[in-house]
Amino acid sequence: MRHTPVRISATLIVASVLLLLVLRSLSTSPDPGPELIQVEGGSFMAGNFQVPMRAPDGEQSVQWVAQPDQAALAPYPVEVNAFSIMKKEASNALYDRFLKQSKRPARWQPVKGDGEQPANMPYDEAEAFCVWLGEHSSLDMRLPTEAEWEYAARSRGQPLPWATDNGQWQAGRNLPTQSSEADKNNTGAFPPNPLGIQDMASGLHEWVISDPARDPAHIRIFKGGSDEANSSRNTIPTRGIVFPLSEASIEAKPELARLRGRPAGTVYVQNATARCVAPLKSNGTPPLPTAPNTILPPVFDDVVDKPQVQGATSQG
Numbered sequence: 001m002r003h004t005p006v007r008i009s010a011t012l013i014v015a016s017v018l019l020l021l022v023l024r025s026l027s028t029s030p031d032p033g034p035e036l037i038q039v040e041g042g043s044f045m046a047g048n049f050q051v052p053m054r055a056p057d058g059e060q061s062v063q064w065v066a067q068p069d070q071a072a073l074a075p076y077p078v079e080v081n082a083f084s085i086m087k088k089e090a091s092n093a094l095y096d097r098f099l100k101q102s103k104r105p106a107r108w109q110p111v112k113g114d115g116e117q118p119a120n121m122p123y124d125e126a127e128a129f130c131v132w133l134g135e136h137s138s139l140d141m142r143l144p145t146e147a148e149w150e151y152a153a154r155s156r157g158q159p160l161p162w163a164t165d166n167g168q169w170q171a172g173r174n175l176p177t178q179s180s181e182a183d184k185n186n187t188g189a190f191p192p193n194p195l196g197i198q199d200m201a202s203g204l205h206e207w208v209i210s211d212p213a214r215d216p217a218h219i220r221i222f223k224g225g226s227d228e229a230n231s232s233r234n235t236i237p238t239r240g241i242v243f244p245l246s247e248a249s250i251e252a253k254p255e256l257a258r259l260r261g262r263p264a265g266t267v268y269v270q271n272a273t274a275r276c277v278a279p280l281k282s283n284g285t286p287p288l289p290t291a292p293n294t295i296l297p298p299v300f301d302d303v304v305d306k307p308q309v310q311g312a313t314s315q316g
Helices: 004-027 092-101 123-137 146-153 247-252 254-259
Strands: 036-039 042-046 050-054 060-064 076-080 083-086 205-208 220-223 239-243 277-279 313-315
Touching: 036 146, 042 146, 076 146, 083 146, 092 123, 123 205, 123 277, 146 205, 146 220, 247 254
Parallel strands: 239 313
Antiparallel strands: 036 083, 042 076, 050 060, 083 277, 205 220, 220 239
8 A cells, every 4th residue: 555656646647648748749730731633634735725716896816825925835745644733822821831840931021811822932942842741741742744734724635725714814703803913812712723723823823843855954934823913914825934043133132032042043933832733643534635626615705904015034
């Protein structure tokens, strides 16, 4: 009986330790990751394509979706394997978690309550963000290739000019109005495309993996979205070409202070973000034909709020 208090004390200590371990595991358990949309594989003609367009006066004509100054690739056949893709663009809340856990500098000018807005990040962090996201979801995640991005935006390669719910540009219904700031909308603010993916037309630009067979190794490509609410010219084939920032340009611009000390070759453009993909093992459905489309899709309405013609190339 003399040893009973000691035994009770030891039991209480063990129980307390176990309770603390359980509570610690609960507090550090990973938050739910972003929702993913599964995209079955197939073949399609990537790059620029033609669709029938109806002008405001009602006249119809067949037009190339991207204009000559928009750096779109000429049509080319490509086979895309099945993959899962983030339903929405990376949010500031998710980006903040990544920065904190990877011990990187805090993001530019965080604003209270902006957690669900899309995150503005340079290319190297977009790559690292996808790797980090994959490690926390047990998936092999990365940025999409340009062909994968176009395939998903076009709902498995369909001839759709914009990645909206109906392929049309309808400001105020499936895209921001001219009076709003596109980069201030929360992720998922507008209807998804037919595959269930959001923000590919209404959000920020999105980094993609460039093809070394078509682009110099040192440049980076972004697709979709815009930092201008009325930029209807950013159709799916349109691509932005970004060159590495020089050390001098980073030092000269106060707004780039966060990038100081990065390795040479840092690539950044304002209002570009990440949307990660995870390759899948099975395609599941027959591939789409790679032959050029001979049956024209429904007529698409030309928009009337096109801004002045601007080049698609950016350089720091």
